[in-house]
Amino acid sequence: MTMQVDIAFDSGLEPSEFLRRRIEAEAHKLERVHARLLGLRVVVSGPSGRRRHGDLYSVHLRVLTPRGDDIIAGRNPDADHAHEDPYVAVRDAFMAARRKLRERRLKRDGQVKTHAPATAGRVVSLNPDGFGFIEIDGGPEVYFHRNALTNESFDRLKAGAVVKILMSETDGRPQASTVHVLATP
Numbered sequence: 001m002t003m004q005v006d007i008a009f010d011s012g013l014e015p016s017e018f019l020r021r022r023i024e025a026e027a028h029k030l031e032r033v034h035a036r037l038l039g040l041r042v043v044v045s046g047p048s049g050r051r052r053h054g055d056l057y058s059v060h061l062r063v064l065t066p067r068g069d070d071i072i073a074g075r076n077p078d079a080d081h082a083h084e085d086p087y088v089a090v091r092d093a094f095m096a097a098r099r100k101l102r103e104r105r106l107k108r109d110g111q112v113k114t115h116a117p118a119t120a121g122r123v124v125s126l127n128p129d130g131f132g133f134i135e136i137d138g139g140p141e142v143y144f145h146r147n148a149l150t151n152e153s154f155d156r157l158k159a160g161a162v163v164k165i166l167m168s169e170t171d172g173r174p175q176a177s178t179v180h181v182l183a184t185p
Contacts, residue, residue: 003027003037003064010045019044019086026094030063033101039064042093046086057086059093063101071104073097116166120182123161130154134163134176142167144176152181160185 005027009015027040041062047055060074073096083089119136126132130146132154142165146154152161162183165176 003031004039005042006040007042007044010043013044013046016086019090022087022090026090030094030097030101033098034065034105036066037063038066044086044090046089056083057089058083059086059089061093061097063097069104071097071100073100118164118166118180121163121165123157123159123163126154126157126159132157134165134179136165140174142174142176144179148176148179150178150180152184157181158185 005024007020007023023042023044027042030040031037041064043060044057045059046057058074061072063071063073065071074093083092121134121136121142124133124135124141132144133141134144135141144165148165149157161181164180164182166178167174168177169175
């Protein structure tokens with residue numbers, strides 16, 4: 001492991017060598033997600049003194065990255081009784097940190113989900129069974145179902161309404177997955 005790991009136990013909480021080893025093992029997993037991490041600060045909080053049933057642990061991490069945009073991760077154990085076990089609290093905090101590191105890498109690499117641009121059109125026909133068709137400039141008529149409407153009820157919709165749609169394909173045919181009414185006739 002190349003990054004420095006600082007582990008602090010909250011005052012009143014007795015440091016545990018076993019928990020320290022678990023944290024170092026989880027830190028090693030973080031390095032598999034991002035090989036150039038600079039350091040890691042871990043704070044373990046929990047019950048002080050004599051342990052009682054229902055006392056919860058929390059673990060908070062600060063992952064130091066080369067770009068300086070550190071990642072903060074951890075979970076407050078509010079009503080999560082699995083966190084009566086400090087090892088579960090450690091696992092959950094590190095899972096959150098790994099997820100954030102992966103999301104940041106995908107975003108950096110431009111692999112973020114993008115939506116197709118919205119297309120303008122005009123409702124040309126409505127069927128009482130709850131579907132209709134929208135005409136788009138220079139293209140085929142696009143089918144839509146009543147459930148695709150976002151801001152208008154199907155029963156109040158009229159032919160000629162100007163709409164903005166997001167399209168998808170079903171069985172090789174274009175279909176409006178979202179229909180937003182812009183103007184009614």
